Amino acid sequence: MDPLSPVYITGCGAFLPGQPIDNEIMEDHIGRVGGAPSVFGRRALRWNGIARRHYALTPEGRWLHSNASMSAEAVLRALEAAGLGRADLDCLAAATTQGDLLVPGHASAVHGELGGGALELASFQSVCASALMAAKYAWMAVRTGEANCAAACAGEFSSRWFRPEFYEGGALIDTKGRLAMAADFLRFTLSDGAGAVVMESRPRPKGLSLRVQWIDMVSLAGRFDPCMWAGASEQGRAERDGGWSRRGPLAAHAEGAIALQQDFNLLKAVIRAWIGVYLDKVDAGRIDPRAVDHLLCHYSARSLREEIVGLLEATHAMIPEERWFTTLTETGNVGSASIWIMLEALVRSGRVQPGQRILCIVPESGRAMVGFMMLEAVEAVR
Amino acid sequence: MSGALVIAEPDADEAVAAVLRKLAVVWTGFEARLEAVPLIRKLTRGRFELADYHAFLVQLRQQVKDGALWMSRAASNIDEQHLELRSILMRHAVAEHRDFRLLDADYVASGGARQAIENGEKNLGSEALSAWMFHKASQANPFGLLGAMFIIEGLGSIKAGEWGRRVCERLDLPTTAARFLLYHGENDAGHMEEFQAMLRLVLPDAATAAAIVRCAEVTARLYTLQIEEIAA
Numbered sequence: 001m002d003p004l005s006p007v008y009i010t011g012c013g014a015f016l017p018g019q020p021i022d023n024e025i026m027e028d029h030i031g032r033v034g035g036a037p038s039v040f041g042r043r044a045l046r047w048n049g050i051a052r053r054h055y056a057l058t059p060e061g062r063w064l065h066s067n068a069s070m071s072a073e074a075v076l077r078a079l080e081a082a083g084l085g086r087a088d089l090d091c092l093a094a095a096t097t098q099g100d101l102l103v104p105g106h107a108s109a110v111h112g113e114l115g116g117g118a119l120e121l122a123s124f125q126s127v128c129a130s131a132l133m134a135a136k137y138a139w140m141a142v143r144t145g146e147a148n149c150a151a152a153c154a155g156e157f158s159s160r161w162f163r164p165e166f167y168e169g170g171a172l173i174d175t176k177g178r179l180a181m182a183a184d185f186l187r188f189t190l191s192d193g194a195g196a197v198v199m200e201s202r203p204r205p206k207g208l209s210l211r212v213q214w215i216d217m218v219s220l221a222g223r224f225d226p227c228m229w230a231g232a233s234e235q236g237r238a239e240r241d242g243g244w245s246r247r248g249p250l251a252a253h254a255e256g257a258i259a260l261q262q263d264f265n266l267l268k269a270v271i272r273a274w275i276g277v278y279l280d281k282v283d284a285g286r287i288d289p290r291a292v293d294h295l296l297c298h299y300s301a302r303s304l305r306e307e308i309v310g311l312l313e314a315t316h317a318m319i320p321e322e323r324w325f326t327t328l329t330e331t332g333n334v335g336s337a338s339i340w341i342m343l344e345a346l347v348r349s350g351r352v353q354p355g356q357r358i359l360c361i362v363p364e365s366g367r368a369m370v371g372f373m374m375l376e377a378v379e380a381v382r
Numbered sequence: 383m384s385g386a387l388v389i390a391e392p393d394a395d396e397a398v399a400a401v402l403r404k405l406a407v408v409w410t411g412f413e414a415r416l417e418a419v420p421l422i423r424k425l426t427r428g429r430f431e432l433a434d435y436h437a438f439l440v441q442l443r444q445q446v447k448d449g450a451l452w453m454s455r456a457a458s459n460i461d462e463q464h465l466e467l468r469s470i471l472m473r474h475a476v477a478e479h480r481d482f483r484l485l486d487a488d489y490v491a492s493g494g495a496r497q498a499i500e501n502g503e504k505n506l507g508s509e510a511l512s513a514w515m516f517h518k519a520s521q522a523n524p525f526g527l528l529g530a531m532f533i534i535e536g537l538g539s540i541k542a543g544e545w546g547r548r549v550c551e552r553l554d555l556p557t558t559a560a561r562f563l564l565y566h567g568e569n570d571a572g573h574m575e576e577f578q579a580m581l582r583l584v585l586p587d588a589a590t591a592a593a594i595v596r597c598a599e600v601t602a603r604l605y606t607l608q609i610e611e612i613a614a
Contacts, residue, residue: 220414223414223415223417223418224414224417225417225426225427235427235428238427265426265544265548266417266426268544269413269414269417272409272410272413272540273410273413273414275406275410276406276407276409276410276411277410279403279406279407279410280407282403283400283403283404283407311406314399314402314574314578315399315400315402315403315406316395316396316399316400316403317399317403368414
């Protein structure tokens, strides 16, 4: 008998700030760099297939929320969905790409927003896969009996980095006033929001719970340079003294080392590396594509998905497209929060039946990482 | 249609898919390892020099020139039961056996002396790669070499074009000085279907499947060694 406890997701929560912002007005909402329309913007939107997204700031630049407050709201909604309250929570694992402060960690900020008594905390900082790092912490805490009720949350407030003043006066803007594609693409791809799940050692007394079968994280950072990063210039991103703090914030801004950037050439190799990790899991029997009823794959652009389908079909590793579930078009790409936003929407849709398996895949281009989580829907037997 | 046939066909399909799956995993490990090789890092990180390109062409020439030769030798060791595969390999060898001349032309177009590339010698990795290929090709029915072809064709269809574009960009060279790389990037994409057809000629067979994957692993490692050994 397994000496460890089974773990169930008993509640999911999502929080998307403000009103949905459609493609026609999005660039005016975050602001035009140099006052002119982006050269790449329309193309980026075609690539990623996003039609609407949410921003935690107004067109004037006023903040409606912080990353921590959105994350806390998502945790409260997940607790509510589980039929629990703040007092039931004894462990919080929080993920984000960039917290509100440089120091201390994001989990402290989320706990601050949640208020209330003592909690065990863990902060995870990476790009999208940080969501599953936090989930793995929460899962292990409940599984080992260290916690009774653990929440894993993830939040992003990307738009604050996308305001024109964030780039002006730096090397990412060329002599004609245009922003480098490596930075501009992300302005049209990422947006704001938060998501959370609550995990317990027992399923909900009524309705569906999702048993966490396993969570696997695979990093290939030992082989690849940073592919999506902030805090270094393109040249300095893999150097030991390349970080922004080496030369101080003003010099770092001037050399374009503060903004979020993406290396598109490297991304192609990283995508193939993710597929390799997935195929390896299929080959090893860890994942049986035929036994997956719902696939939640976080992908940053629709065009990337089309690129990989051929290989997956040739290797009998494809999960039929009718089993894919995504909210990318409607909610945008919310980085680490996306997987929870999708899971919440899937559960709410009523499509999940007891006994079905849900595979969550979160590839992260940050430095070639990918996370997998296998869930099985169960109904409590009373 | 007999029941046996209905069962046999999905088996062949599954065997091909299973080998492709393993080969794709080998490929991604290879590609990740390539990213870390000093010469390739120089190319992708912007400190690549003309001398690096010339050294790269000299080594590519060794492997390209030998490629058609080991393929011919492999064809000569394929039995009558697999004549179709023999034909494919022979056509392949004919189509590619003069390709190294294109490398010579690129070398000259980028400012190198023809004699220098013609007199170039294999480095340690190229020696090992070449010896391995001829060793495999000399065995009876050397079907494992399909794994080597997967790696080498993959380089052509996936990496060559990108490398060629970067070479021109970094060194400010015209595309006529990187025709070998750019040409392979444009023309090798259709080879995947041909490759699947070749797998179908020798599968399902567990020992052959294992030999193909193993050969791909060894070839990938030796190919990387060849590039690692280029002074950078």
